[in-house]
Amino acid sequence: MTKREAVFPANRHALYDEHGYSAAIRSGDLLFVSGQVGSRPDGTPEPDFGHQVRLAFENLKATLDAAGCTFDHIVDITTFHTDPENQFATIMAVKQEIFSGPPYPNWTAVGVNWLAGFDFEIKVIARIPSKA
Incomplete structure (x- = not known):
């Protein structure tokens, strides 16, 4: 069985410690990234939606x-x-900047009524490139 390994960004934000979760888990050649929000370094929500x-x-x-x-x-x-x-429209504009051409990743959008003070959250699964 592959052991999971926690991954954190260099300047991890306060939410990880405050709520006790990992930014991502590496399992084999897959990376499961927790929901990322538009937080300031102290973990508070950015009020401007586009900037969030x-x-x-x-x-x-x-x-x-x-x-x-x-x-x-x-x-x-x-x-x-x-x-x-x-x-x-705001989300799609940012998405088009980041994923400007095919092949696009799978994408599922879900409407929710609460995100702990945030208005947008993104979680992903990525394949970790081999170091060959």
């Missing part, structure tokens, strides 16, 4: 970097939205 989405992707990038991955290694994405109808 960008910060969530920045936090995701930092976690991927810590495992030797990039956005290109993502195979599956799940996002959570507190107001999908009104937020989708």
Whole structure:
């Protein structure tokens, strides 16, 4: 059985310690990244929605970097939205910057009514590149 290994970005934010979870778990050649939100360094939500989405992707990038991955290694994405109808255009604009062409990763978007003060969260599964 493959042992899980915790992965944290270099400047891990306070939410990991406060809530007792890992930024990501490496299991074999897969990386399971916990939901990343648009938090400030102290763990509080960024109030501007567009900036909150960008910060969530920045936090995701930092976690991927810590495992030797990039956005290109993502195979599956799940996002959570507190107001999908009104937020989708902003989210899609950021998504298009990051994933500008095919092949695109799988993506499931879920509307929710609570994200602990946040309005957007993104979790992913990535394949860790071999070091050959």
